[in-house]
Amino acid sequence: MNNNFVNRLSRAVLLFFVVAGIISLWAYYSPGHDWQYIRNTCYITFSVFLLLSVVFPLGGLLLLSFCAPLLSAIPLYLTKGSPYPIVLFAGAGFIVGWLINEMIHSATDQSFVGRGWLFAFAALMIISALGTFFRYCPPWLWNTPTLLSEIVNYKSMTRSDAVRYTMFVFANALIGILIICAVRNILSKFKNKSINVQTIIIWSILLGGACAAGFAIYQVTNNITFCANKAYYWIRLKRVNGTCTDPNALGAFISLCVTISLLKIAFSGSNKTILAWLQRLLAIILTVVFLLAIQYSGSRTALLSTLLAFSCAIFVGIYYYTNLFTKGLKYSKFIKYSVIIFMIGVYAAGIVLLPKAINYTDKNLRVTSKSTSLKRRMKRDFRLFKRDGGGILSLINDKRRLMYWKYARIMWKNYPFSGIGLGAYVVELPNYTAAKKERLFRVDNACNYYLHYGAEMGFPAIIFMGLFFGSLIVMMIKGLKKSSSLSTFDLHQRFVMLIALPIYLIILIFGVHTLAYEFNIAFSVLMGVMASYQPSLKDNNKIKPTIKNIKYIIAALVIIVLMLYAWRIIENNRTSLNSERRQAAYGLKIESGWGKWEKWKGVPFQHRWIKSVAHITLSRKNLILGFPIISSDPNLSENPQKVSFYVNGDKVNETKLDKSGEWKLIKIPALYANAFSHSFSPFVSIRIEVDKLWKPSNVSTNKDTRELGITVGKHRWLAPEAKIGGWYGEDIYNNMLFRWSGKYAWKKIIVGKKRKMKIPFSAANILLKWWPLDVAIYFNSKYIDTITFRNKTWKNYTYPIPENFDIGSTGIVEFISSRTWIPKHYGFDDTRELGIAVGEIISE
CATH class of the missing domain: 2.60.120 (Jelly Rolls)
Structure with a gap:
């Protein structure tokens, strides 16, 4: 079969699922019609990126790279302070346009080192997202959407909120993975000119970041409320967001940009070309803008990336240029090694003197009401440093951050292989803290990329992503070994990317920055650029049979892991992660699907109607729970009703009602939802399902047009008769x-x-x-x-x-x-x- 046909068909299948996903996401979780201007903005954004990417994919990529940190300002301005992920629709438009272009033109499958691990991670992510979706939106409530309003945690997040959050997290991550593949594919079409295209892409990201940073400076100096995220948390801290979703997103994006701009000052090509010096000059200007914006965003992550990039630029730069200028000299090796020893000594002395430098800075740092948010936060960190005896790790001794880390470790420990499900950390965190009776000031992610995805997706996800990033690093290092065949500019570009990636992986220790739509898109674009640094396809096709066999074995092992992963997700959803069981385990008060209490003549207890599904959590008083039930459907003898009872998500009883007007007492065991968690008094979750509804108006002259199931009397706790x-x-x-x-x-x-x-x-x-x-x-x-x-x-x-x-x-x-x-x-x-x-x- 023709390879082009297969590749086009694969694009068509992927396009179908992407478009179906976008339509579903928009149908269920688009802005309300009272936000029509936001809906129209999403339509326009998606259409612009789609059309441009269909005609000219590189143009769509450059526009996306530039606009990623800017688009969030539109909903912030239109709603006067409420964010909406319009950036996500820009990324989706680009992906759809690129796929259409691939189908129209001759498509070639552009593989790259690490792609298999990236796809394995994507498969895990899809399985995990489906698991989370079916946990909070199980099939039994699809016909009763009102039950989606049930709360699932102590911060009153509903089932609908949990599903919406999970779907946006999944869409964000999936778009990031597809962008990596798209960038790699687009760059492969330029062959000998790819280095120039890579440079344009990188500068597009930097210029977009500079605009966002410049806008943050404008907010501070002119109007701090203009296009600002007006959530109470950010207002209280006086942190600005520029044109990004929030100050953390701005800080994360600046950390990505300032790393490259600092490295670009040292590595921008030959010192003999005007273009290289122009790039250095522009990089210096942008770095100054970024440093000013860091002050007002209050981002310690951006400050950390600045320090790391500066240190790496100095160390690698001195080593590289010393080696370059002493090449051919008699004592070149002696000079080179002397410089290395000297630099190591300088950094060692810096580490030793760091506590004194921090104490000196703390002593001379004056904080007033007009100080920037970064100064205030650093002053607090310095106080922690002094309080804890001058330990370097005390600088990150933020109680809230450590609390997020602690609960991520607990979740990961509880579910090491599968995690608790994509997007579920934020949903479950309030319940975990409530169980420990610990105050949760603000629901947030785990503030650590690796702990967060370990808690949500288990160790296979961390392993696959680690192998992907490791493959990129190894591939770029191998490319540097052939430096003699590279131009100075190409070599410097690879230096920048090779140094930047480990810095990004380090700053991810202090935040799940990929959850910020702006950062995720730019980070994915850069990963795609890095993926383009690899041997030619001809070299890749010359694979020894032994290596091929190893690849087949690895592929088989990955498939086995995916199958076990899916089984574990299904089993967890059936047992300990079942949403009904967890509602009872954490003592959440649920009462949905029930009518009003009624009192019939001759019936000594209250009762109420239910339709097809009713759900309630009750404080456990005894071992057995009794429910009197009755059906008034006159056609029961011909068409009986089947009533099912579920305790903590497990079916424990099924009763057939074939006599109209006859009460039955159903006794069911009141099982513990989680007997090993005793932070709350035990609750039990009861769900009643009826397979057939009826209308009184259809069977008599009664004008009651309600769809009714059965009538359920007041529950009663019963002691067992046996000993x-x-x-x-x-x-x-x-x-x-x-x-x-x-x-x-x-x-x-x-x-x-x-x-x-x-x-x-x-x-x-x-x-x-x-x-x-x-x-x-x-x-x-x-x-x-x-x-x-x-x-x-x-x-x-x-x-x-x-x-x-x-x-x-x-x-x-x-x-x-x-x-x-x-x-x-x-x-x-x-x-x-x-x-x-x-x-x-x-x-x-």
């Missing part, structure tokens, strides 16, 4: 009687005079040494303790019974195991699913 539950038959060990539990078991006991209970325990799972077993103990729904078993030894535990239980009264002890095991799987003749072994419980 024990969830246990297997009695066993004996060393003349001691005991019973094995399943995952959940309970037993009734009578409260003794001493209000104590003694419980002998043991666990026999052969993996205890490597995979400890946790067992939570409750007494009448009150948390008592969690025991961790690391060996099979029998142990006796004594617990006090809570004071609010009368002597002689009956209580229920509950045992919940974190997991079970089946001896049959390990070669034993026992098919039971076992939790823990519990001897006779003695109440004193």
Whole structure:
């Protein structure tokens, strides 16, 4: 089959999914019609970039590179301070236009080193995003969109908010990946002129950043509220955003630009050409603008990137030019190594003297009400430095930042392979902090790129992205080995990119800057430029059979990882990350899909109508929950209704109603949502589904046109009639009687005079040494303790019974195991699913 046809077909398929995604995103999450001017702006922006990219892809790329930090000013101006991601639609327009151009013209598949890892990361991202989407918008509520208003965290974010945020995060990341591929593809068409095109692209980014920085200076000196993000947080800190979404986005974009501009001063081509000196002069001017804007944006990230870029430019520049000017001299090697030793000594002395320099700066830095936000923030950091004994790491000892890092580590530790889902960190953070009873001033990302994506997507995502960035760096280093065949300008360009990328990877430690649309687009463009520095396609095609086999093995392993990843996401959504379970686990009050309370004559309890789905969370009072239900549909005998009950997302009961007007009491187990989290009193999530609706007006002269399902009476808590539950038959060990539990078991006991209970325990799972077993103990729904078993030894535990239980009264002890095991799987003749072994419980 013709390669051009295959490549065009692949573009067509990709174009279809991209356009479908854009339409879906716009249909559900576009600005409201009261923001018609924003809608029109999005239409115009998308159309301009699409048309230009169809006709002239490079033109679309240059315009996007220049406008990325500027476009956000439009919605900020039109809405008087409210941001909207119009930049995202510019990027989408460029991608769609580029794909159409690729379909029209002869398309060639331009591979590049690291592309496989980038695509593997994209596949993980798609799987993770789908997992998050189906978690907060599961199929059972698709026919009842009003349930999307249910809250999912302690900051009152709804299901709809969570899905919207996730979709924009996904769209932003996907557009970034496609931009990398588009830039690489566009540059490949210029062949010998690609270095000139690369330079134009880089200067487009720098000039756009300079305009944004210049506008920030204008805001400070003339009108700080003009096109400003007027969120309370930024106003209070007196930080300006220029033309970017917010001050952090401006700071991140400046950090990207100032790194290149500083390096451009040292490396802009031959010292004998006027063009090189003009570029150096322009780089100096832009650097001054960027440094002024850093002051007003208050971005410490931009300051860090400035210091890193300056240090690298000095070190590499001195080494390079010393080597250049001493080449051919008798003692050139001695001079070169002497310079290296001298520079290392200077940097070592700088590190040693840094504490004194910080103390001196702190002493002489005067902060007033008119000081820039950066000065105020640095003054605070210097105070932390002095308070913590002068440790360098104390400069980043920001309590809020460290709190974000802490919870990202917790999430990553809880879900190391799959993470909690793309976009879910921001959604789940308020619940995690509430569980620890820690005040959350502001919901934000993890403030660390690697921790953030580790928490959201697990270690495979970090590995794939690390391999992609590593491939770019290795590829550029290999290219420098052939420096003799490169022009001075080309060599310098590669120096700039090779030094800039590690600096960017370092500043990502202090922020998930790719979540800023402006930074993400410019960063992706630069990654595409770096991807164009690679051997020719002819060299790539000469691959040894052994290397080919290794590539096939790696591809197979990646596919296996993706399959396991998808399975883990599905399993997590079914169990611990199920949104209903988490709503109950964190004690969120949910009551949706229910009608008003009614009282019928002759019925001793209140009741209310539901339609197809009703959902509620209830504080757990006992082991069994009863719901009286009735259907008034007169056609039940011919067409029965099926009613399903779900507890914490799991189906526990299905009842058929085939008699009209007859009450039924449905008893369901009130299972714990998360028995091992005891920061909240236990709640239980109940969802009731009805498979068929009916209208009274269709079956009688009644004028009631409502679509009705069934009537549900007031719930009631019930105690179990048996004395024990969830246990297997009695066993004996060393003349001691005991019973094995399943995952959940309970037993009734009578409260003794001493209000104590003694419980002998043991666990026999052969993996205890490597995979400890946790067992939570409750007494009448009150948390008592969690025991961790690391060996099979029998142990006796004594617990006090809570004071609010009368002597002689009956209580229920509950045992919940974190997991079970089946001896049959390990070669034993026992098919039971076992939790823990519990001897006779003695109440004193």
